[in-house]
Amino acid sequence: MTLHATVDGPPDAPVLLLGSSLGTTGAMWQPQVAALADRFRVVRYDHLGHGGSPVPPGPYTIDLLGREVLGLLDHLGVGSAHYAGLSLGGMVGMWLAAHAPERIDRLALLCTSACLGPAEVWRARAAGVRAGQLGSLADTVVSRWFTPGFAAARPDTVAGYRDMLTATPPAGYAACCEAIAAMDLRADLAAVRAPTLVIGAADDPATPPEHAADIAERIPAARLAVVDDAAHLANVEQPAAVARLLRAHFEPEGGTNP
Ligand SMILES: O=C(O)CC1=CCC(=O)O1
Numbered sequence: 022m023t024l025h026a027t028v029d030g031p032p033d034a035p036v037l038l039l040g041s042s043l044g045t046t047g048a049m050w051q052p053q054v055a056a057l058a059d060r061f062r063v064v065r066y067d068h069l070g071h072g073g074s075p076v077p078p079g080p081y082t083i084d085l086l087g088r089e090v091l092g093l094l095d096h097l098g099v100g101s102a103h104y105a106g107l108s109l110g111g112m113v114g115m116w117l118a119a120h121a122p123e124r125i126d127r128l129a130l131l132c133t134s135a136c137l138g139p140a141e142v143w144r145a146r147a148a149g150v151r152a153g154q155l156g157s158l159a160d161t162v163v164s165r166w167f168t169p170g171f172a173a174a175r176p177d178t179v180a181g182y183r184d185m186l187t188a189t190p191p192a193g194y195a196a197c198c199e200a201i202a203a204m205d206l207r208a209d210l211a212a213v214r215a216p217t218l219v220i221g222a223a224d225d226p227a228t229p230p231e232h233a234a235d236i237a238e239r240i241p242a243a244r245l246a247v248v249d250d251a252a253h254l255a256n257v258e259q260p261a262a263v264a265r266l267l268r269a270h271f272e273p274e275g276g277t278n279p
Pocket residue numbers: 041042043044107108109110162165201227253
């Protein structure tokens with residue numbers, strides 16, 4: 022199985038992998054591509070069960086999602102890469118940096134959590150989606166992705182991300198919910214060696230900024246930044262601020278550290 026990925030930027034530039042959130046694809050990162058692809062070979066992949074990637078039967082685990090990313094790196098002939106992931110993408114990033122530290126140079130974790138219970142809520146969401154309820158869940162899920170002010174000002178953008186969610190294969194979405202249900206990465210974080218930037222969003226109800234602070238405390242070489250006026254998809258709501266933070270983190274010699 023090879024994950025689907027979209028590649029932008031110079032072929033000889035350092036590779037920056039971008040991992041997206043549950044119910045989105047690599048297109049979620051579109052607001053940052055122009056700001057990153059001049060300095061990096063930006064590889065936006067779709068998680069297993071999402072977008073153009075294969076949808077094997079679930080349940081999945083974060084280990085499985087992480088091993089698939091290692092397979093993608095092997096397929097691309099890339100030894101090591103920078104990695105930025107939002108939400109589910111951040112969970113996979115934590116797993117990669119802890120379990121394959123030689124493959125991850127610098128790490129950024131956005132709007133994510135090392136342990137996102139309660140497990141029974143995620144298992145119930147998985148069961149509902151398997152029973153055909155992804156469409157009826159969509160408004161509730163998307164209401165956590167954007168602040169009310171952004172949703173009112175940018176209805177077309179919100180509708181586009183809602184469409185991305187409802188286009189997700191239900192079997193893949195459900196299997197990834199089960200991966201989140203079973204996940205507890207807290208004890209792994211002490212093993213992360215990559216210099217890490219943890220980004221929380223002040224108005225994120227899904228993975229509140231306290232989750233970002235907890236991750237930053239557990240990773241030895243981590244810094245914490247909190248983006249204002251943004252909910253869960255902070256890279257969409259505050260594209261320039263997030264792009265600035267990522268550039269400064271991934272090119273520390275050329276940028277200004279936050
Ligand atoms: O979909 C949600 O409710 C929020 C979320 C948790 C993990 C993820 O990727 O998105």
